[in-house]
Amino acid sequence: LLRKTLCKADYTKMELGKLHGRIARNEELIASYFEENMKLKQELFSLQERLLRHEEQGEQLLKVVEQLRRIVEEQPSPAGKEDEVTVINQIKDILAEVRQLQGDIRKPASDPGYFNRKDDKSDYVLIRREADQVGSVRTGVVKGICVPTAGGGTAVVLKRVELVSP
Structure with missing residues (x-):
C-alpha cells in the first residue's frame, strides 16, 4: 500500500512538473503576444494619424482648387470671344484631320x-x-x-x- 501511494505521489509530482512547464511556456507566449499587440496598436495609431493628416490636406487642396476655379470663371478673358473661336477652330481642325485619316482608310x-x-x-x-x-x-x-x-x-x-x- 505504501508503495502504491509513493508511486501515485511520484506520478502526481511528474504531472505537476509538466503542468508547471506548460504554464511557463504559456506565460512566455502571452508575453510575446502582448508585445506584438502593443506594437500593432502603436502602428495602427500612427497610421490613423497619418490618414487624418492626409485627409485634411486633401480637403485643403480641394478648397484651393475650388477657389481657383471660381476666380478663373469670374474673370473675363481679355480676348473674350477670340479665345473661344480659336479653341473651336482648333477642335474643328483636329476633327478634320481625324476624318481625313478615316477617309483615307475607307476610300x-x-x-x-x-x-x-x-x-x-x-x-x-x-x-x-x-x-x-x-x-x-x-x-x-x-x-x-x-x-x-x-x-x-x-x-x-x-x-x-x-x-x-x-
Missing part, C-alpha cells in the same frame, strides 16, 4: 479602266479596288462592251461582274 482605291487588247477591241475591263473599315482590300473586275454615243464618245454596257479577291 476606295480604284484604278481607271483599260481596254483589254487580248479579248477584243470593243471589250472594256474596269478593275475596282475597295478598302473596307478593317483595311481589307477587295478587287472587282467589271467587263463591258464599248458602244459609240451620238456625241462622238463611247459608253460602256456592262456584261458581267467578277470578284477576283475576297
Whole structure:
C-alpha cells in the first residue's frame, strides 16, 4: 500500500512538473503576444494619424482648387470671344484631320479602266479596288462592251461582274 501511494505521489509530482512547464511556456507566449499587440496598436495609431493628416490636406487642396476655379470663371478673358473661336477652330481642325485619316482608310482605291487588247477591241475591263473599315482590300473586275454615243464618245454596257479577291 505504501508503495502504491509513493508511486501515485511520484506520478502526481511528474504531472505537476509538466503542468508547471506548460504554464511557463504559456506565460512566455502571452508575453510575446502582448508585445506584438502593443506594437500593432502603436502602428495602427500612427497610421490613423497619418490618414487624418492626409485627409485634411486633401480637403485643403480641394478648397484651393475650388477657389481657383471660381476666380478663373469670374474673370473675363481679355480676348473674350477670340479665345473661344480659336479653341473651336482648333477642335474643328483636329476633327478634320481625324476624318481625313478615316477617309483615307475607307476610300476606295480604284484604278481607271483599260481596254483589254487580248479579248477584243470593243471589250472594256474596269478593275475596282475597295478598302473596307478593317483595311481589307477587295478587287472587282467589271467587263463591258464599248458602244459609240451620238456625241462622238463611247459608253460602256456592262456584261458581267467578277470578284477576283475576297
